[in-house]
Amino acid sequence: MKLSKVLLSAAIGLSVSQLGFAQTQITYKSAKTSSSYYQMAVEIAQAVKKDTNSELILTVEESQGSVQNVMESAFRGANYVFTTPPALVGLAQSGKAMFKGRNNPKFDEIRALFPIPSLTMHFVVSDKSGIESFEQMEGKDILLGKGSFGANEGAKYIEMFGLEGKINLSKVELSNAVSALKNGQIDGFVTAGSFPAPNVIEAAAGTGVKVLSLSDEQIAQTKRTKLVIPAGTYTGQQQDITTTSLPVVAYTSSAMDEATAYALTKAFWGQKQAMSDTSPWWKGVSTDMLSNINGKVHPGAAKYYREMGVTLSAEQQ
Incomplete structure (x- = not known):
């Protein structure tokens, strides 16, 4: 019976990916459900699903704010994406302001993916x-x-x-x-x-x-x-x-594998124009906004930017 199922799948040309076994689940920690940033997160999730033919699935989680998003990065898994101003990442990594006394070496592993509306x-x-x-x-x-x-x-x-x-x-x-x-x-x-x-x-x-x-x-x-x-x-x-x-940026950590970060970043930029046609706030987002990122960009995302011809700073690589 099992053999016949395998043969049937091969006969009709279904790949493992098409059968859904290669699907990657990603948590996207956003903002309060009442905010425009939560709506943006939903739009990104839909765009990524479409661009990757459902191989990447983003589950949007409500958040009480950017500080919570950064704090949770120390305890969440490899496929955790969150939004926050770059300034907060710097404060977390240096243990200053609202992160004083809350230092965690995991903060040094935070890596940027792409900018979202400021x-x-x-x-x-x-x-x-x-x-x-x-x-x-x-x-x-x-x-x-x-x-x-x-x-x-x-x-x-x-x-x-x-x-x-x-x-x-x-x-x-x-x-x-x-x-x-x-x-x-x-x-x-x-x-x-x-x-x-x-x-x-x-x-x-x-x-x-x-x-x-x-x-x-x-x-x-x-x-x-x-x-x-x-x-x-x-x-x-x-x-x-x-x-x-x-500025506000979507981040993950160095624990995310390069292929996933690459596919996620590629899907975002690949669907940005379509998102702009539906929601005008995406029109203001461009690769010029990468200059607002003071820390490191994820190697998978950096690979895609190189393919786009976008130059990252030495500090970002």
Whole structure:
């Protein structure tokens, strides 16, 4: 009976891979299910499945944040992929800040695969507010929210640029920012996420808004990465927006075999255009963003980048 099954499989031309025995399961640790980054993870999982003909299957796991993702890298298996800003990897490997006293030699084995959309700062103000620059937010009602990267970063900029105590900070929840802006309860709000950001799209479509640009001097002062949101990204946006961003990268560890890392990286870039056609936030991702990776790139991913003609730095190899 067993022999007849083997002969039947051979007769109809089925490979071991087609029978499903070569399927590789990968855990992709992302973000909270309510975030755009979780949706991105689902899109990546679907794209990789399609590109590899189901030979790589990504199971998306919810996360409470990037610190958790990095911490779990020390205890998860070889096929663990997670997202985090490169800066956090550096802090983990040096045992600083939130990783102080939580050192683990496994952190040194973290390896980068590919960039995903950056956390992009948006300072959104209504046309009715008359605000044309960051300085003109003085005396206005601005919603920061609380607890998020955008809220913390926005508060830092307000202090840094001499506006602390000069802005009326609204108590409205960020989830109500768009309706509050439309109703005139606030003059603007601060949010961070991939661009185009869904709440900024909604605000721009429903009422006249402006997303403020920061000067090169202000960006240098923040010590964040400069990012340009192209004209036409949002309704009524006629000029490029210059703002700051926090790069985000998909990582694994050196325990992942080279073939899997290669196939995963190849599938991501192979499907990026198709993902961009469905979700515009992928349009801003390019191989130029590999320069934001301060640590090492996985050898399997590096192999694919060499084939693409992309040059990695000495520190990344």
